[in-house]
Amino acid sequence: MRYLTAGESHGEALIAIIEGLPSNLFIDAEFINKELERRQKGYGRGGRMAIEKDEIHIISGVRDGKTTGAPLAMEIKNRDYKNWKDKKVPPVTRPRPGHADLPGSIKYNQRDIRNILERASARETAARVAVGSVAKLLLKELNISLKSRVLEIGGAKREEKWKRLIEKAKKEGDTLGGIIEIVIEGVPVGLGSHAQWDRKLDALLAYHVMSVQGIKGVEFGLGFEGARLPGSLVHDDIYYKENEGFYRKTNNAGGIEGGMSNGNPIVIRAAMKPIPTLLRPLDSVDIATKEETKAIYERSDVTAVEAAACVLEAVCAWVIADECLKKFGGDSVEELKRNYDTYLAYVRSF
Numbered sequence: 001m002r003y004l005t006a007g008e009s010h011g012e013a014l015i016a017i018i019e020g021l022p023s024n025l026f027i028d029a030e031f032i033n034k035e036l037e038r039r040q041k042g043y044g045r046g047g048r049m050a051i052e053k054d055e056i057h058i059i060s061g062v063r064d065g066k067t068t069g070a071p072l073a074m075e076i077k078n079r080d081y082k083n084w085k086d087k088k089v090p091p092v093t094r095p096r097p098g099h100a101d102l103p104g105s106i107k108y109n110q111r112d113i114r115n116i117l118e119r120a121s122a123r124e125t126a127a128r129v130a131v132g133s134v135a136k137l138l139l140k141e142l143n144i145s146l147k148s149r150v151l152e153i154g155g156a157k158r159e160e161k162w163k164r165l166i167e168k169a170k171k172e173g174d175t176l177g178g179i180i181e182i183v184i185e186g187v188p189v190g191l192g193s194h195a196q197w198d199r200k201l202d203a204l205l206a207y208h209v210m211s212v213q214g215i216k217g218v219e220f221g222l223g224f225e226g227a228r229l230p231g232s233l234v235h236d237d238i239y240y241k242e243n244e245g246f247y248r249k250t251n252n253a254g255g256i257e258g259g260m261s262n263g264n265p266i267v268i269r270a271a272m273k274p275i276p277t278l279l280r281p282l283d284s285v286d287i288a289t290k291e292e293t294k295a296i297y298e299r300s301d302v303t304a305v306e307a308a309a310c311v312l313e314a315v316c317a318w319v320i321a322d323e324c325l326k327k328f329g330g331d332s333v334e335e336l337k338r339n340y341d342t343y344l345a346y347v348r349s350f
């Protein structure tokens, strides 16, 4: 499968096109809308989220609620568009450190940074959540599920501290990042491959996780902690039981060995940097006058770690769904499930 997104933060709408979906997949719009709503929530979000109430509009590829095998096109309208479409806004010339503003303006020869920031904005992640929701619907057919949780915000591990830290950052015109964990359950052994670098499952997941705005680090299982421990404490011993097959007592590998899923839950953690738009702006230089100044402030979140967790689930769901289709094939959901069941029976008999 493949997908593309289009759309700007204050443009008319966000668009996503998915190609390669099997037919007869029930597209549950209510489920997609619930996922879109999850992305909009979380403590520390800015004023934009009070304006937008994202809702999916299916444009093509679905008939009687089910996919036909044709490309699926989806649209999410930007409710804020009506406030912007006729507004005359001066060019943005003071780039924000940590954003696409300066490198993007130089690269694309734009003297109004808005032509860069509108597309670089994480508003685009609404389209990715829609795509990921469709991937989740496909995975549901194979009994594969994903969940996520926030592990840290602003360096604090205890949830009781988060609200206070976010309030403090808000008061000080500052922002916060955090750490998110994604767990994927029910993944069969054998997705991905050891045989070629670009087919490794951990590499593919890392690529998609890193593509999310603001994500600066990714680890699997013990991750960086494993680098500090001896092998005897890191690798998951292998055992066998007559009726259960091969199993492990630990999952330090995070469900992936040699670029392949090993049948254990896949455990991924991602580090999100603090939001780069600060109410107390950072030092910058005006690209028109070259004078030292402060960066612009666009209405913005103080932190978006909870929202990012939802986006990360979506991109991971996409990778696993795509790998399932690659491995098991099938032009309809029925064919995919038949192939899947045959494979699971083979694994049980190995």
Ligand SMILES: Cc1cc2nc3c(=O)[nH]c(=O)nc-3n(C[C@H](O)[C@H](O)[C@H](O)COP(=O)(O)O)c2cc1C
Pocket: 046, 098, 099, 100, 120, 121, 122, 125, 212, 213, 214, 215, 273, 275, 276, 277, 299, 300, 301, 304, 307, 308, 311
């Ligand atoms: C769900 C989500 C919401 C975000 N909200 C904001 C925001 O309101 N303001 C902002 O400056 N950055 C926000 N970001 C982060 C920026 O989009 C991101 O740091 C920027 O695009 C630079 O990308 P990079 O960090 O990957 O280089 C958000 C990110 C995500 C995932």
